Amino acid sequence: MTSPDTASPVYACATSPAHVDVCVIGAGPVGATLACRLAREGISVGIVDRAPLPPMEHPDFDGRAYAIAAGPKRLLEEAGVWERLPQTPNPIESILVTDGRPGEPPSPLSLEFSREDATQPFGWMAEARALRVALNATLNESANVTLLAPADVSITRTTEGAIVTTKDGRVLHARLIVAADGRGSRTRSQAGIPITRLPYGQSGIVCAIAHELPHDNSALEHFLPGGPFAQLPMSGTAEHPNLSAVVWSEKDETARRLSALPEASFTRELKRRLGDRLGDVTPVGRRWVYPLAAQYAQRYTATRLVLAGDAAHGIHPIAGQGLNLGFRDVIALSELLIEAHRKGEDPGSPALLARYQKRCRPANMLMLAATDALDRLFSNNNPVLRLGRDLGIAAVHRMPRLRRAFVRHAMGV
Numbered sequence: 001m002t003s004p005d006t007a008s009p010v011y012a013c014a015t016s017p018a019h020v021d022v023c024v025i026g027a028g029p030v031g032a033t034l035a036c037r038l039a040r041e042g043i044s045v046g047i048v049d050r051a052p053l054p055p056m057e058h059p060d061f062d063g064r065a066y067a068i069a070a071g072p073k074r075l076l077e078e079a080g081v082w083e084r085l086p087q088t089p090n091p092i093e094s095i096l097v098t099d100g101r102p103g104e105p106p107s108p109l110s111l112e113f114s115r116e117d118a119t120q121p122f123g124w125m126a127e128a129r130a131l132r133v134a135l136n137a138t139l140n141e142s143a144n145v146t147l148l149a150p151a152d153v154s155i156t157r158t159t160e161g162a163i164v165t166t167k168d169g170r171v172l173h174a175r176l177i178v179a180a181d182g183r184g185s186r187t188r189s190q191a192g193i194p195i196t197r198l199p200y201g202q203s204g205i206v207c208a209i210a211h212e213l214p215h216d217n218s219a220l221e222h223f224l225p226g227g228p229f230a231q232l233p234m235s236g237t238a239e240h241p242n243l244s245a246v247v248w249s250e251k252d253e254t255a256r257r258l259s260a261l262p263e264a265s266f267t268r269e270l271k272r273r274l275g276d277r278l279g280d281v282t283p284v285g286r287r288w289v290y291p292l293a294a295q296y297a298q299r300y301t302a303t304r305l306v307l308a309g310d311a312a313h314g315i316h317p318i319a320g321q322g323l324n325l326g327f328r329d330v331i332a333l334s335e336l337l338i339e340a341h342r343k344g345e346d347p348g349s350p351a352l353l354a355r356y357q358k359r360c361r362p363a364n365m366l367m368l369a370a371t372d373a374l375d376r377l378f379s380n381n382n383p384v385l386r387l388g389r390d391l392g393i394a395a396v397h398r399m400p401r402l403r404r405a406f407v408r409h410a411m412g413v
């Protein structure tokens with residue numbers, strides 16, 4: 001195994017084409033984590049992003065915060081990324097699930113996942129920006145990594161291998177291409193892999209809030225007719241010791257209107273959904289609006305190519321599982337590639353690609369279907385459905401074994 005943390009990345013140059021085992025297109029959280037994980041095992045990796053990486057660390061680049069489940073946390077540790085996170089991620093130790101309408105108290109029939117349902121936290125909250133800082137630092141310190149960013153590349157794939165060429169003439173030969181270039185993946189569309197898209201007509205408002213009372217590491221998922229409202233406990237700062245992230249889904253038009261409200265009205269709308277559980281609330285920093293849609297690729301593979309992360313699947317953030325699914329792709333793919341590397345086998349063989357698709361696609365489709373059904377069941381004001389779901393919530397609350405099964409699945413353990 002090659003020492004992971006000593007050398008700087010290699011830069012492919014126009015005169016001598018570099019040869020790598022795997023070339024990852026897209027240095028987002030999924031692609032960058034895969035590159036770091038493989039490089040640690042001595043696998044040579046190229047990683048390409050059309051955008052420069054340092055600006056992705058800026059607070060204005062991405063307002064999201066991720067609930068990282070236990071399995072993906074282990075992946076980030078193995079990839080050497082977790083130890084480089086600039087702040088300690090905040091554990092989620094309980095989750096309250098409620099149903100209601102804005103400005104009204106939630107239904108008394110609620111569901112609580114508590115410390116008794118799991119042997120470890122349900123997840124750890126990390127800012128997208130913090131993850132970016134840790135990923136960039138790990139990439140930069142990894143031996144075995146050839147970094148091309150910013151770079152616009154064209155890719156030629158044959159049964160023998162792939163050639164990645166940048167507009168300015170740098171060339172990288174690879175035995176496998178991993179498309180991790182996000183929802184609008186050009187690598188996927190150039191490979192002729194169709195996707196199916198299910199728009200929700202909803203957008204997610206994302207922001208941070210400072211609050212009077214401590215969150216006690218507790219998250220809230222409050223189902224409302226316009227869409228789910230989630231409060232997720234974050235690590236505090238000197239300025240804001242009690243801090244949470246909010247992901248608040250509404251119909252597109254309502255989300256646009258709400259996110260543009262002046263501070264006092266926006267705070268009032270927040271409180272109408274959050275209630276009094278955290279005392280007084282103040283929005284902190286920018287508000288972000290992300291259009292929400294589910295989508296899935298018809299297949300995850302083509303000649304010398306696999307899809308991973310959002311390039312393969314995108315889901316509703318209702319359960320905070322989108323990136324976790326992408327990390328599970330990385331876990332499966334890195335296990336297969338590390339095993340092939342140890343045995344001296346071809347990392348782009350059709351058999352390996354087929355094993356990857358078989359491992360990941362059915363589980364991802366199941367999660368997509370589950371989050372889609374949850375959103376459709378809860379994001380409405382139909383009184384019959386309301387009664388049914390409230391009874392369902394309360395029933396699950398009374399079934400500890402079922403609660404624990406949900407938790408194990410969501411945590412990926």
Ligand SMILES: Cc1cc2nc3c(=O)[nH]c(=O)nc-3n(C[C@H](O)[C@H](O)[C@H](O)COP(=O)(O)OP(=O)(O)OC[C@H]3O[C@@H](n4cnc5c(N)ncnc54)[C@H](O)[C@@H]3O)c2cc1C
Nearest residue numbers: 026028029030050067181182204309310320321322323324
């Ligand atoms: C409101 C909201 C809240 C969310 N909350 C959570 C949560 O709590 N937990 C969770 O697990 N998930 C969450 N998600 C989902 C999560 O954000 C995504 O699943 C995740 O960002 C996917 O990562 P990725 O690396 O696959 O793609 P991306 O993050 O989209 O990264 C793709 C990368 O590819 C690069 N790229 C694009 N095109 C090219 C090209 N042609 N050539 C080279 N590079 C290219 C881009 O510059 C980018 O760096 C949320 C999503 C939304 C919208």
